Amino acid sequence: MLAQPRIVEEIKTRPVEIGPGLSVGGLEVILMAGPCSVESYEQTRAAAEAVYQSGGRVLRGGAFKPRSSPHSFQGLGLEGLKLLRAVADEFGLLVISEALAVEYVSAAAEYADIIQIGSRNMQHFPLLWAVGETNKPVVLKRGFMSTVQEWLLAAEHIATRGNERIILCERGIRTFETATRNTLDTNAIALVKQSSPFPVIGDPSHATGRADLVIPAARAAIAAGADGLLVEIHPNPAAALSDGEQSLPLAMLPYLVDETKRIALAMGRGII
């Protein structure tokens, strides 16, 4: 018997339906995986096949890319979004893709099942209002220089326009540490599970910037309470047009699923 009163977590999460019979924030941890950028039909199809074979139901892929350098690959644009949709349909997968600006929201809503708002756009209020006027689930990435409170207020900007199908995504924040690209804030995952109705997923790829840290960070995100994972994979990471150094080779995806499943089970959950 415990002599001391225990301080218990009070989880506030309300599940968000992303497709028929599939919700983020329920008992299942939802895997979303795919390339950072849609580069070609072959590359996207290979990634989609790996997701499908691992039991995943959601394919990620960037078509309009927010790149730090204007000289880097900027994405295939609308053509990439259509290609992503076509490949996902071959395998019966849902699609998540980023709407980089207000003018791309209608295309994202047409071709994707889930609209992603990127870290750099977390406080782009007109963009938040625009996705708030769609009926699509929105993954709101945390700004890498934003506090939890700013992140939750950004979510409210979406909700006040009528769309409450919001999923938060902790993708790492900038700290004094330079050994990794960002720092995964597992505190924030645990905190928003208690202070917000919106489910939260973890992005171990951008949080670490290193393929060899992706699986450990994914395990940590689930242990902290994450309702899903957003993971970058690539058939040939060394040749990727963006974020190759943090992309898992396709053959690693079953290991990620296997290892994170153990953590999910320990949390009384499954992973799909």
Ligand code: PEP
């Ligand atoms: C991405 O998901 O590829 C991406 C650009 O992420 P973030 O906005 O978190 O940098």
Ligand code: MN
């Ligand atoms: Mn990326």
